[in-house]
Amino acid sequence: MMQAVGDVTALRTSFSGFPCGVAALAAVVDGEQTVLVASSFTVGVSQDPPLVMFAVQKTSTTWPVLAEAEKIGVSILGETHAESTRQLASKDKSNRFAGLETHTTDEGAILLEKAPVWMECSVEHTYPAGDHDIIVLRVHNLRSDFDHAPLVWHRSAFAALAG
Incomplete structure (x- = not known):
């Protein structure tokens, strides 16, 4: 039986039934390492130009x-990041990168080691979408390393893909 959408808990539970990848978006801004974790990240928005997107809550203090x-x-997180993903998303911004291996590009993009996919991006568009904004990013450089399996967010928990 269908439920009315008015119940936010029911809505979140239903949305959690759709497995999705997890991405860490990170850069050095004003000398500080900044990171945001997104489970709403979508690849393949466009190939020409190369675009990806994600949604971020309007109340986010990290995104601005x-x-x-x-x-x-953009690091598509791998299974080896399962334990550190909650640390990356922590409210305690001072400890988010503690103990993590990263690579910083000349332009200040921060990438996490052992990620199946790396992308260096810039903001292309921002669109309002209810209590979120949809952010479209242009991909400038990328790397794939499929020796590392992706991390999946499903039913409000991290999971691994069965090979």
């Missing part, structure tokens, strides 16, 4: 800072 970066590193 990260949006100022010249380039943003």
Whole structure:
């Protein structure tokens, strides 16, 4: 039986039934490492030009800072990041990168080691979408390393893909 959408808990539970990848978007902004974790990340928005997108809550305090970066590193998180993903998304911004291996590009994009996919991006468009904004990023550089399996967010928990 269908339920009315008015119940936010029912809506979130239903949305959680759709497995999706997890991405860390990170850059050095004003000398500080900044990171945002998104489970709403979507690849393949466009091939020409190369575009990807994600949604961010309008109440985010991290996104307005990260949006100022010249380039943003997008790391599609792998199974090896399962334990550190909650740390990256923590409210304690001072410890988010503690113990993590990263690579920083000349333009300030931060990429996490052992990620199946790296992308160096810039903000192309921002569109309002209810209590979120849809952010479209242009991909400038990328790398794939499929020796590392992706991390999946499903039913409000991290999961691994069965091979």
